[in-house]
Amino acid sequence: MSNKASMQMLAHELVQLLWSEVLLLPKDQFSTLVDNHSTLLFEAAELGNVDYLIILIRTYPDLIWRVDEKNRSIFHIAVKLRQENVFNLIYEIGSIKGMIAQYIDADDNTMLHLAGRLAPLERLNIISGAALQMQRELLWFKEIEKIVPPSYKKLVNKGIDGEPADTPWESFTKNHEKLKEQGEKWMKDTANYCMLVAALIATVVFAAAFTVPGGNNQEIGIPIFLKHKWFLVFFISDAIALVSSSTSILIFLSILTSRYAEEDFLESLPRRLLFGLTTLFISIVTMVVAFSATCFLVYYSEMAWLPIVIIVSAGVPVTLFVRLHYQLWADIIRSTYWSRFLFQPNKSRLF
Structure with missing residues (x-):
């Protein structure tokens, strides 16, 4: 990399040297040279x-x-x-x-x-x-x-x-008619797949809210582990997972039902896709947290090592999701928010 930078610097110095020599030419020769080249x-x-x-x-x-x-x-x-x-x-x-x-x-x-x-x-x-x-x-x-x-x-x-x-x-x-059609297809395909995952998560966490770990007290109907700290972690994370997955479904649904006019590609559609991916990621993380909290509630008293192993394993899908979608996230953020700096004066001043 340093070699490339040094070569570029030498090239610039050579151009400056040659141009300074050209500027010393008589006016008529200089004008002819500029016109011809x-x-x-x-x-x-x-x-x-x-x-x-x-x-x-x-x-x-x-x-x-x-x-x-x-x-x-x-x-x-x-x-x-x-x-x-x-x-x-x-x-x-x-x-x-x-x-x-x-x-x-x-x-x-x-x-x-x-x-x-x-x-x-x-x-x-x-x-x-x-x-x-x-x-x-x-x-x-x-x-x-x-x-x-x-x-x-x-x-x-x-x-x-x-x-x-x-x-x-x-x-x-x-x-841009063909590019618009390709963009619409890309958006809809991405929204479809992501909405399917969000729907599955919403189904799972909704069911988990009514089948709490350890079951309920048959006499009074409240959860047996209600006062346990891990039950609080389970319930909060399950609720966040349900809300975020439901939000993700609605966002992706709005992408599918968009009119797809040219102007929609400027900010509306990319922002929806970004927010949809973010809420989907939150739902996946909180679903894993709820699952981990359940493991602690049920197994920690008997087999302390088992929930720890399960939690470590549960981190794999979260890490995988980040690795697979990081580039898409970065591209959307760069294209939607950093693009406002695309058109501005160069750092190297002209005059």
């Missing part, structure tokens, strides 16, 4: 090489205004290819960003039209799950909406390859 600027934007762009633009700010053969700036390319590190440079150029955001390319595409296209596969696959990929695409579209003039939301582009002209949102809807 401006493609390097756009290739860096395509690859997301923000460090290279910062070195060039910091010493020659006029490169901000450069456009390619289709009249697209580096920010238009960053939007099209979903290079957020390059795009975030736009927040460091002040009021100029409003002027650059007004650029319209040769096909009458605004920056918002480019955000309406589907991201390249290699950038899309950075996010796991079709629903979260749809969420990321919506985040891009909503962010570009804040930058472009309001009138651009209704502008239509040129129809390419015989296709009809579209507004940005029409373009987004059409290009």
Whole structure:
């Protein structure tokens, strides 16, 4: 890792050295060189090489205004290819960003039209799950909406390859139709499986509440172990398991009955899935705690080692659930809550 960092540092120093030599050229030679090799600027934007762009633009700010053969700036390319590190440079150029955001390319595409296209596969696959990929695409579209003039939301582009002209949102809807269907299927499948588990847990803990360990006193009808501390642990954990599993069922049911509009993938559906998984996890943990408390009540006085062994074994499904679903949890949290930091100025200041 250190070797990679040192190689990157040497590459940056080399670029700075070469660029400083280029800046010493006479004005006419410098302009010719920049004009003939401006493609390097756009290739860096395509690859997301923000460090290279910062070195060039910091010493020659006029490169901000450069456009390619289709009249697209580096920010238009960053939007099209979903290079957020390059795009975030736009927040460091002040009021100029409003002027650059007004650029319209040769096909009458605004920056918002480019955000309406589907991201390249290699950038899309950075996010796991079709629903979260749809969420990321919506985040891009909503962010570009804040930058472009309001009138651009209704502008239509040129129809390419015989296709009809579209507004940005029409373009987004059409290009993301398949991804939306995949996201809906992924959400419903996940909700179905999780709701089945939650229903099984709710059934078990509901029955356990009326078949308490040790049974009831036949004369007065109260549980025999009522005053035992482990009975209190059993009853509280069983109640929490019932409430959390029932809540999980309702949350997953709301996912299944959602209308699945594009905007639902932005926050509503991911949050429901996150809360549903959390309540399901709580129900599993409390069900295991209730089971462990029952073991202590019934067997501890006769075989002290047995409940301890059972409790250790009961921790296996909890650990397994965390290991199997941790990545999904992390992806949802990162995509739903940390994504608010996706679009912000770079740490390396441009100017």
